[in-house]
Amino acid sequence: MSLFGEPRQVRALGDLYANVWQIAYVTRDLDRGMQTLRERFGVENITEVPTAGATFLAGDEAADWQARIAMGARGGLIVELIEPVAGEVDFYRRFLPDDGPGLRLHHIATQVPLGDDVWDSLAELLAGSGLRFDYTVLIPDRVRAGYVDTTADLGHWLEVCQLQPADTEFFSSLVEPS
Numbered sequence: 001m002s003l004f005g006e007p008r009q010v011r012a013l014g015d016l017y018a019n020v021w022q023i024a025y026v027t028r029d030l031d032r033g034m035q036t037l038r039e040r041f042g043v044e045n046i047t048e049v050p051t052a053g054a055t056f057l058a059g060d061e062a063a064d065w066q067a068r069i070a071m072g073a074r075g076g077l078i079v080e081l082i083e084p085v086a087g088e089v090d091f092y093r094r095f096l097p098d099d100g101p102g103l104r105l106h107h108i109a110t111q112v113p114l115g116d117d118v119w120d121s122l123a124e125l126l127a128g129s130g131l132r133f134d135y136t137v138l139i140p141d142r143v144r145a146g147y148v149d150t151t152a153d154l155g156h157w158l159e160v161c162q163l164q165p166a167d168t169e170f171f172s173s174l175v176e177p178s
Helices: 013-019 030-039 116-128 165-175
Strands: 020-026 045-049 055-058 065-073 078-087 104-111 135-139 143-148 157-163
Touching: 013 020, 013 104, 020 157, 030 045, 030 065, 030 078, 045 165, 065 165, 078 104, 078 165, 116 143, 116 157, 157 165
Parallel strands: 020 078, 104 157
Antiparallel strands: 020 104, 045 065, 055 135, 065 078, 135 143, 143 157
């Protein structure tokens, strides 16, 4: 399967692993985190991405959310860096080291096909396992991304994404030259 090929149908939560496209880290300093990925890990093709126009939901309620985000790649999975800035961002901050700018794993992102029916079906599947979309980020014409708190079982969050063509084209452009 290519990174952004047709996602596997999700009949069990384990099917989401077949659709992983991104790994995300949190940092206290996005610029320094990007520098670390470039210089230490050779992820040279990394850039800050806009979050303007995003709607953030805590459960089903709109909430203030401010974060700086960068995306990069080196021939494979997309690497995301997140600097929590303000608002409903404690679910990021709790992973940060007590001091220093270190990078810490926050979530693994997977994708599912577009459509409300797919999203609703996944919400039902999550509920059957005692899980839910704790937070959702909506960026028009780009993505619907739901965060699922799997920290008790897996030690990290799971982000489920419905990626629009504009996002898959952008992410593919990060992977191609790397």
